[in-house]
Amino acid sequence: MKSETLNVQQIFQDRRQYCVPFYQRAYVWTQRNQWSALLEDITEKAQARLSGIKPTPHFLGAVVLEPQTKSGLLGVDTLHIIDGQQRLTTLQYILASIRLALRAIDLSDLEMLVLPCLKNTNEATMRNKEVERFKLWPTFRDQSHFIQSLNVDHVDDLRKVFPDSFTLHGTLRKHFNHPPSLEALWFFSHAFIKWISAEGHSLQENAIALIEAVLTDLKLVSISLEAEDDAQIIFETLNGRGAELHATDLIRNYIFMRAEHDNVDAAALYENDWKPFENPYWTEKQRRGRINKPRLEWLIHSTLQAEKQREVDLSRLYNEYRDYVGKESSSRRADQQVELLNRYALQYKELIGGVGTTPIACFGRRIAAYDMTTIYPLALLISVASIPDTEKAAMYNDLVSFVVRRAVCGLTPKNYNNVFMNVLRHLAKTSISSAELRSTLNSLNGEAARWPTDSEFLNACTTARLYPGRLDAQKIRSMLTELEGELRRQVKTEEPVVPNLSSLDIDHLMPQNWFLHWPLEDGHTVTDSDATAVNQIVLAGAELTHEQLLVWKRQQAIATLGNLTLLNLSVNRSVQHSAFLKKRDGLITHTSLRLNIPLIILDKWDEDKIFSRGELLGNAAMRVWSKVD
Structure with missing residues (x-):
């Protein structure tokens, strides 16, 4: 030079x-x-x-x-x-x-x-x-x-x-x-x-x-x-330390500087295959935790993890990419690199958008509430595999079941990056099939990785404090929406497909602030301070009186699945802390959800009714998030 x-x-x-x-x-x-x-x-x-x-x-x-x-x-x-x-x-x-x-x-x-x-x-x-x-x-x-x-x-x-x-x-x-x-x-x-x-x-x-x-x-x-x-080597030397350019800028330059070496028409490749990556959808920054990167960078990161079957260092994304296309994959030509990214981009867009009827779009929609990007490489590997859509759908059902069951049972998601990468690696080495995935998930053990059994899951659905508790608002709304769909499938409803329920309120049928309108089964009225005192006695490990046991039983029942439903926001606000009969009248006038229709024939709502409904919803949940050993 x-x-x-x-x-x-x-x-x-x-x-x-x-x-x-x-x-x-x-x-x-x-x-x-x-x-x-x-x-x-x-x-x-x-x-x-x-x-x-x-x-x-x-x-x-x-x-x-x-x-x-x-x-x-x-x-x-x-x-x-x-x-x-x-x-x-x-x-x-x-x-x-x-x-x-x-x-x-x-x-x-x-x-x-x-x-x-x-x-x-x-x-x-x-x-x-x-x-x-x-x-x-x-x-x-x-x-x-x-x-x-x-x-x-x-x-x-x-x-x-x-x-x-x-x-x-x-x-x-x-x-x-x-x-x-x-x-x-x-x-x-x-x-x-x-x-x-x-x-x-x-x-x-x-x-x-x-x-x-x-x-x-x-x-x-x-x-x-x-x-x-070599123009690319010089470009990397000046910019590859990440001071000014995004990793995707370096990757784009690498691809098109290499195109000439590969005898590929760079201009046609750019215009026909790469140009969509320049639109705002892919250049828009997306935050994951404390890291804010263009969406294209997250796509390439997930693509490399799916292809390499291992964790990829985001801070070294360009070097990881160059090593893969230049060494690990028998030196892919420039057009093959862009073809690979486009293949994954189509699936990635449906995964994070959750719109449509393809298996990966349905999976993305069902998993969205869990904000679980560590599962993306595995989901993409399944989606680009040459297997029937029915097989893909079965695999996604098992993954959703694994995630939802663990969340409902209060098991930690902290080790999911290792869990899903190990599953991905195993499938890549054996076969990408529902049988192999199910066998792998069933073989996982320990609190950080096991797939809860039917009995554990049903027990959590009927007795565990889910909201507030183990699930946040997004997760419990997603769970109730899927249960609504399952309840509709069990009857000959005029509207079998569940509409968008994201604008509905999560309602506690027996309200959290129950003290004024909801006396105990023995007829006694309880104050907020009485309930607080019971909580302190339980924490201290002391014995409860009969009436205190009734308070404790009620406090435990309120946050369980059997007491939760979805309501129009204005209806929920108007009957929020009211007695059950007033709530029931609001349901008769305004609801069309299968979650609520059985409630309108009842004259009272108590702990036993909550437990019974929890069992009903729990059995529906086992059908939605099934587990085959």
Whole structure:
């Protein structure tokens, strides 16, 4: 490679064009993070010139360039920007802003000092003058706004070109997603107008000092690659430490730099197969715990775990990816890599969206309340396997049963990353089948991994304090929704498919605050303080009186499954702490759920009724979350 230190004028003066490869990310520099500091550096150099002091050069860093074609008599020389596109693009915005500032204060005769660094001249010799007249050609995501901005002749015309970005008073809207080129030109041009107009020197002296500061005092190290240089290795060396780029940026560059080596049409591969990964769905950041990453990064992380059958270090995602496609999988070609990601992306999108009727979409919908991303690689491995959908559905049913049963039985999810990875690894080595998965889950033992039996699960459904208790609101709502579906399957209902019940309230039929309207079975009324005293006696291990036992029995029953249902929010609020007959009247008028219909024929609701309903729902739960030994 060849390295030389050049100022801005030397970088841009020849008849050449710096092209940002189409697969690189968009322009991301901002006023807060980069522009303000750079403006300060420029005006500092300009002020030194006005003061008669020879300024020391200000280094902007390095740019790595890969020469593509020599123009000859027609066209312009083109160079790909391997690294440094943010710097070079910003310099173009600065030069364009100087031109706008000069025109705004009637010094347009000086714009010829910067114009040769903004536009390639002699358009008659260009093959495509609409493109080649620009010194820099951005990636496709930035092209339209870049062209619009650099074609503006007066700063006020920016309002006409980007009307949605401005208020009625002509100022930039706050909290608005402006095109970066507009924000850059608006920021720099107004800052330059203000600086040139400052008193102490003439407008012309200020303008020339500013132009010279940009063209000659700002310097870059220009590194030009030669035929034997590996552009990807150099790109990794500069960016692979994770300081600026996402792992997905490095992965994308790796794929498309490799495409040429694999004799793959990179442009067609990008346009036809990779481009969907650039849309907001995949670039949107998703939080898992304290980690916030683009959704595409989470997809690749899950894909690699499914393919490698082991844990993958998220902080080394790019290196893990490169090792897999370059070494562990017999060196996949660029098109094979994108094909692999697309195959998993389709399944991943259905998994986390939970919309649709495919086995993995149904699984995602059923497991969503448990926020269990550690199961994703296993779910994806099953989904991409060449097995019938009926087999996939059976496997997902067992996984949901495993998770729900353990949650209802109060068993910890803390070891799930190891549990599901071990199951994944076993299936990958043996066979991906429902029989093999069921055998594996049944073989797990210990509190951190075992699959609860029918008797343990039924007992938990009838006697355990679930809400509040072992399950949060999302989980108990999900459980009640699935039980509603099972109850509908047992009768000839007019509406066999359960509608969306996510907006309904979770209701305790016997309310948690039962003291005013719900006397004990012996007729006595109890206060909140009486119930608190009973709890303290139990904690102390002392014996309870008969009446205290009744209080304790009631307190234990209220949070069990048999006492829980779903209600319209307004209905629930209107009868929240009321006596049962008033609640029943509300159900008669407003409910259509099979969870509630059997209740409307009852005259009372007590602990025995709660236990009976718990058994009924528990037996339904064993059908929904079945376990075959």
